[in-house]
Amino acid sequence: MKNLRTQGKSLIVWILMGLLVLGLGGFGVTSFSGGSVEIGSVGDTKVTADEYARSLQNEINSYSRQTGQPFSMAQAQAIGLPQAVQAQLFTGAALEEQARRIGVSVGDERVRQTILEADAFTGPNGNFDRVAYAEILRRERMSEAEFEAAVRTDEARMLIQRAVVGGVTVPEAMVHQTTKWLLETRDLSWRELTEDDVSASGTSPDEETLKSWHQANAARFTAAEIRKLTYVWLTPEALAGEVDLDEKALRDLYEASIDQYRQPERRIVGRLVFSSRDEAEAAKASIDAGEQPFEAFVLQRGLTLDDVDLGEMTRQDLGAAGDAVFALEQPGVVGPVDTDLGPALFSMNAILEPVDIPFEKARADLRQEAALDRAARIIDDRSGEFEDLLAGGATLEEVADETPMQLGQIDWIAGEPAEEGSIAGYEAFREQAAQATEADFPQLTRLADGGVFALRVDQIVPPTLKPFDEVRDAVADDWRAAEIHRQLLARAEEMRVQASAAAASPGPDVSPSPDAGTSRVATPEAPEDAPRPDAAGEDPAADSGAGTGQASPAQTLAWRSETDVTRDGWIESVPAEIIARAFSIDQTGEIEVVDAGNRVFLVRLDAIGEADLTSEDALRVMDAVTARLSQTLQADLFDYYARAAQRLGGLQLNQSAINAIDAQVQ
Numbered sequence: 195m196k197n198l199r200t201q202g203k204s205l206i207v208w209i210l211m212g213l214l215v216l217g218l219g220g221f222g223v224t225s226f227s228g229g230s231v232e233i234g235s236v237g238d239t240k241v242t243a244d245e246y247a248r249s250l251q252n253e254i255n256s257y258s259r260q261t262g263q264p265f266s267m268a269q270a271q272a273i274g275l276p277q278a279v280q281a282q283l284f285t286g287a288a289l290e291e292q293a294r295r296i297g298v299s300v301g302d303e304r305v306r307q308t309i310l311e312a313d314a315f316t317g318p319n320g321n322f323d324r325v326a327y328a329e330i331l332r333r334e335r336m337s338e339a340e341f342e343a344a345v346r347t348d349e350a351r352m353l354i355q356r357a358v359v360g361g362v363t364v365p366e367a368m369v370h371q372t373t374k375w376l377l378e379t380r381d382l383s384w385r386e387l388t389e390d391d392v393s394a395s396g397t398s399p400d401e402e403t404l405k406s407w408h409q410a411n412a413a414r415f416t417a418a419e420i421r422k423l424t425y426v427w428l429t430p431e432a433l434a435g436e437v438d439l440d441e442k443a444l445r446d447l448y449e450a451s452i453d454q455y456r457q458p459e460r461r462i463v464g465r466l467v468f469s470s471r472d473e474a475e476a477a478k479a480s481i482d483a484g485e486q487p488f489e490a491f492v493l494q495r496g497l498t499l500d501d502v503d504l505g506e507m508t509r510q511d512l513g514a515a516g517d518a519v520f521a522l523e524q525p526g527v528v529g530p531v532d533t534d535l536g537p538a539l540f541s542m543n544a545i546l547e548p549v550d551i552p553f554e555k556a557r558a559d560l561r562q563e564a565a566l567d568r569a570a571r572i573i574d575d576r577s578g579e580f581e582d583l584l585a586g587g588a589t590l591e592e593v594a595d596e597t598p599m600q601l602g603q604i605d606w607i608a609g610e611p612a613e614e615g616s617i618a619g620y621e622a623f624r625e626q627a628a629q630a631t632e633a634d635f636p637q638l639t640r641l642a643d644g645g646v647f648a649l650r651v652d653q654i655v656p657p658t659l660k661p662f663d664e665v666r667d668a669v670a671d672d673w674r675a676a677e678i679h680r681q682l683l684a685r686a687e688e689m690r691v692q693a694s695a696a697a698a699s700p701g702p703d704v705s706p707s708p709d710a711g712t713s714r715v716a717t718p719e720a721p722e723d724a725p726r727p728d729a730a731g732e733d734p735a736a737d738s739g740a741g742t743g744q745a746s747p748a749q750t751l752a753w754r755s756e757t758d759v760t761r762d763g764w765i766e767s768v769p770a771e772i773i774a775r776a777f778s779i780d781q782t783g784e785i786e787v788v789d790a791g792n793r794v795f796l797v798r799l800d801a802i803g804e805a806d807l808t809s810e811d812a813l814r815v816m817d818a819v820t821a822r823l824s825q826t827l828q829a830d831l832f833d834y835y836a837r838a839a840q841r842l843g844g845l846q847l848n849q850s851a852i853n854a855i856d857a858q859v860q
Contacts, residue, residue: 237843288839379803429645430569474530570644
């Protein structure tokens, strides 16, 4: 969730940028007496119910667009969105109260410039559109005077915010230390232990051991909850075959979608406008000479490729540049060409061949599309009939008998993938199946493709431990995997101690340390009261050579090495835990045991590479670190100031009004 507390231009963000995207009003929230109801205040500055309702709905709609599906108020409350919106509004009110108290304001020219630069009021020509401005304010039920006063207030808030955080600088030592930490490298070696390194292959647990393991690790052998459901459903696809479509309807649909079936040759084009023809010609000469690409001139102007991209263009769309661009047989740059905006270079990036699909070839797709659309409308028209039957007490079986809806049954398990064509493939069905209870009556619910369904919970089978006899082989495999993993960890610790001892006192006659075989890594496989996987009584270190006077295998390990590994680097086929552990080791030559899920490694730190803060990469990183730390410090400082301003101003909340709005927001 974005950090709402650090947004300065809150009112401008909500009003100017949100209106067009969110339908210019119509948020599904009723007006609260023209804004006279308050959700709270800071001193004499009030936060109205309309402001809160609009801001909260803006955020919910934003989440809906980001996820591509409806975002409910319940979900918003689960992530604390209402509280975040309230915090932003009361922060703005505290700043406004501070501005009022100390007499901070801005002039008419600043208000005028802010409105002229607002994207929400920009017309097709890129300039301020007076008609759009008036229309948006009308839909928002705001007069120009009210809106301009709000902009003036918000600009005053910004003056205070800039004054609070404007002098923040990041200590140079902090930047250097952070950059050193980020750019530091490691040379490391590792060795993976496998089943060949331990004696677990010979273990053979008895039945009592396996039964105890089955009970101690019940979660791994428990069947998931099963919901036995009966349902009726009807989709456009199921009804499409019964829809009659005449030739005229198909031809009308073809003509209505003619742009899809007939398109002239097109080019994907970018355009960069220059202030003078001489400047444009110099840029073209540099591009032709191979000195700089077209993209370099775009970046030099502070633009991105998206800013100059015109998309798919026909020869006619390009006007005076059409012939030159379409004369290119492969991507390239032409120009300068005089345009309404000035001399410009055009970058042709791709050729799109013309499209000409006759009606006869498109007929099958047209019929399918038209049939699905017609079927969806039929379902929509009959939904009232289906709902009336359910409301009248008809069972799902009776509904299936009296309507085209199809009856089905399913043993549904949350999280399991749905079979192709199954109703469980629909998100709406899965949500309903997860929430419904045996006491609920079936209700008609819509599907994303225009279909409808209703379901009934016949039985809920709770999670159940599978009988031992049914899962004995799985229990034995699980026990053996745990035993191998336990022995690998123990063996790895033994080898770590031996290798460390060998490094400290090299010689042909090295005995392991007294703590050899004592693992520094706990195994999470089973609780403390679970039976030990080594119940068969075997000693995993019996063949290690400990106490024999012979050189330990740990002294001759086949290590693999990597140099100059960064914190965000990766090593092919090696878990990320290896690199993370290498960066947690402080002393070169130190060896650690890494438990990476079902794999066990020994990791040795060979060298620490200090960062060169004079390199170009380091300078770029320092710039980024400075910017990030500066933003963080400014945000924290502003947060402290805003909290203090709220306390000094006297923050008051109207919780009943807040609850009323929360209940109405959809």
